[in-house]
Amino acid sequence: MKIRANTEKAWKSGRIVHQRGYINHIMKALIILTLLTIPLLTSGCTTNNKEDSITVLAAASLTEAFQELSHDFEAKYHIKVEPDFAGSNTLAIDIEHGAYADVYASADKKYMTALIKQGYVNKSVAFTRNKLVLVVPKANPANITSVTDLRRNVKLVIANRGVPVGIYTRKALLNLDSIYGNGFSNQVLSHVVSDGIDVKGVLTKVVMDEADAGFVYSSDAVTANGKVKVIELPENGGGVFPKYYIGILTGSKNKKDAQKFINFVLSPEGKKILKKYGFEAEK
Amino acid sequence: MKLFAAIYTIAGVIVAVFIFFPIVSVVINAFHAPPALLLSHDTVAAIKLSLITATVSTLIIFILGTPLAYYLARNDSAFSRALDLLLGLEMVLPPAVAGIALLAAFGRTGILGRYLAVFGITLPFTTAAVVIAQTFVALPLYVNPVRAGYASINRNLEGAAFTLGASELYTFLKISFPLARNATLAGAIMSWSRAMGEFGATIMFAGNFVGRTQTMPLAVYSALQVSFNKAMVVAAVLILISFVILIAFGAISKRNSKRSDLNA
Numbered sequence: 293m294k295i296r297a298n299t300e301k302a303w304k305s306g307r308i309v310h311q312r313g314y315i316n317h318i319m320k321a322l323i324i325l326t327l328l329t330i331p332l333l334t335s336g337c338t339t340n341n342k343e344d345s346i347t348v349l350a351a352a353s354l355t356e357a358f359q360e361l362s363h364d365f366e367a368k369y370h371i372k373v374e375p376d377f378a379g380s381n382t383l384a385i386d387i388e389h390g391a392y393a394d395v396y397a398s399a400d401k402k403y404m405t406a407l408i409k410q411g412y413v414n415k416s417v418a419f420t421r422n423k424l425v426l427v428v429p430k431a432n433p434a435n436i437t438s439v440t441d442l443r444r445n446v447k448l449v450i451a452n453r454g455v456p457v458g459i460y461t462r463k464a465l466l467n468l469d470s471i472y473g474n475g476f477s478n479q480v481l482s483h484v485v486s487d488g489i490d491v492k493g494v495l496t497k498v499v500m501d502e503a504d505a506g507f508v509y510s511s512d513a514v515t516a517n518g519k520v521k522v523i524e525l526p527e528n529g530g531g532v533f534p535k536y537y538i539g540i541l542t543g544s545k546n547k548k549d550a551q552k553f554i555n556f557v558l559s560p561e562g563k564k565i566l567k568k569y570g571f572e573a574e575k
Numbered sequence: 576m577k578l579f580a581a582i583y584t585i586a587g588v589i590v591a592v593f594i595f596f597p598i599v600s601v602v603i604n605a606f607h608a609p610p611a612l613l614l615s616h617d618t619v620a621a622i623k624l625s626l627i628t629a630t631v632s633t634l635i636i637f638i639l640g641t642p643l644a645y646y647l648a649r650n651d652s653a654f655s656r657a658l659d660l661l662l663g664l665e666m667v668l669p670p671a672v673a674g675i676a677l678l679a680a681f682g683r684t685g686i687l688g689r690y691l692a693v694f695g696i697t698l699p700f701t702t703a704a705v706v707i708a709q710t711f712v713a714l715p716l717y718v719n720p721v722r723a724g725y726a727s728i729n730r731n732l733e734g735a736a737f738t739l740g741a742s743e744l745y746t747f748l749k750i751s752f753p754l755a756r757n758a759t760l761a762g763a764i765m766s767w768s769r770a771m772g773e774f775g776a777t778i779m780f781a782g783n784f785v786g787r788t789q790t791m792p793l794a795v796y797s798a799l800q801v802s803f804n805k806a807m808v809v810a811a812v813l814i815l816i817s818f819v820i821l822i823a824f825g826a827i828s829k830r831n832s833k834r835s836d837l838n839a
Contacts, residue, residue: 381800382799385803447700449782452797453800454798454801485784486788487784487785487797489778489796489797489800490800497782500678500682501683501684502678502682502683502699502700502782503700
């Protein structure tokens with residue numbers, strides 16, 4: 293109250309009159325800016341429903357391959373593709389909580405099955421498969437040449453047990469127990485220094501030379517552009533072949549183009565791109 | 576004036592609803608989750624780690640930041656202006672950038688980190704790295720209010736102490752520091768909260784390992800990979816802790832301001 297009284301006094305005495313025009317300008321600018329944001333806000337809530345575009349939610353490991361696929365698809369059909377990448381499970385949670393999309397591509401059957409059960413997806417098709425590999429930084433500071441070197445005290449990064457690649461890593465290590473003896477997997481897991489939030493989280497730590505080794509998909513190793521060395525696991529990836537599933541969301545408003553996109557992924561052209569990024573043909 | 580009252584009331588209500596609903600939704604969701612999730616080993620480890628690291632970071636910030644804030648409040652030199660600029664930059668830096676910067680400097684192959692490695696010290700993936708990341712991002716949040724606190728002190732009081740023969744350090748400890756008590760407390764709470772919430776720099780620089788580097792925000796994100804319910808529970812605990820701290824802060828600063836009223 294005291295401040296207000298003082299201000300009013302100052303105002304009446306003319307002391308701050310000269311400031312008035314200046315303040316008015318700022319207020320006007322603020323109000324105009326506010327008004328300008330309203331259409332932005334409302335349009336922000338309703339994008340992606342356009343007839344000639346589709347939104348594709350894809351597993352983080354598909355990032356580079358699907359970027360190229362989308363690009364080629366756009367060039368061929370003149371249908372805009374808006375891809376969004378994250379862990380398959382994060383995307384599934386997004387979909388369950390109302391995220392709008394036309395296509396979902398999962399790195400694991402589990403999340404696709406869950407979405408089908410809940411009615412978010414009608415049917416899905418396996419379109420490619422991946423392989424688990426060990427990667428080390430190009431300089432290979434811990435001098436790792438085989439998965440058995442993980443018995444030594446190295447800095448290992450694996451993915452969180454919630455994401456598919458984390459589940460596959462643990463499964464593959466358990467499989468390797470049959471070759472290297474019981475306790476191998478436990479010994480290796482005791483050298484884990486960090487849990488990657490997703491497969492890219494694991495790869496980054498190896499690319500940046502902070503970790504000595506990490507388990508990623510062969511497709512991710514390809515995207516690292518020679519910054520990592522790939523060490524194949526025995527039994528072709530520890531006997532683990534993650535299959536990738538793709539399906540149209542029931543909430544899609546553009547199922548026709550979504551189907552076109554899936555057909556494109558399954559076409560020889562699509563398979564060629566997937567192969568280029570380290571994915572194998574689904575057998 | 577009535578129109579303006581209507582405008583600020585409506586704005587207040589909109590903002591309140593906007594903040595209130597997301598927070599309350601987390602708490603409601605958490606109540607529906609099985610309580611076993613709260614007591615799960617990694618949740619407890621994350622709570623412990625967060626409380627310890629945020630407190631250690633705040634102590635470090637207090638020890639380094641207090642003299643710094645005093646210096647910045649009392650000096651206007653090229654060096655102080657450069658420091659000011661650096662602190663400002665730190666404040667606006669996205670945490671992920673802070674994480675990359677810390678790796679570039681203190682990582683295993685970083686500019687300074689490679690020399691540390693010679694002595695067998697590697698910071699990434701250690702609890703020390705968590706504290707470094709938190710200290711890095713939270714420092715300006717302490718220094719800025721505390722500097723303002725020292726700047727607003729009546730300098731005649733310090734001058735009086737000097738004329739009575741008090742040393743500079745004695746004056747600081749007995750006069751300046753107590754007078755800037757509220758600002759110090761506000762800064763400490765701000766930086767503590769920022770440290771508690773630190774995510775980007777931590778996951779980049781320190782990694783994500785249960786019990787060692789997985790603080791609560793990282794635990795929320797990791798839990799999200801496993802189950803939505805679990806993430807909600809950890810998030811609710813984080814909200815609860817922040818709430819309790821804010822209430823405590825409110826109570827302490829109220830008591831303090833009463834005391835300084837009496838002194839004045």
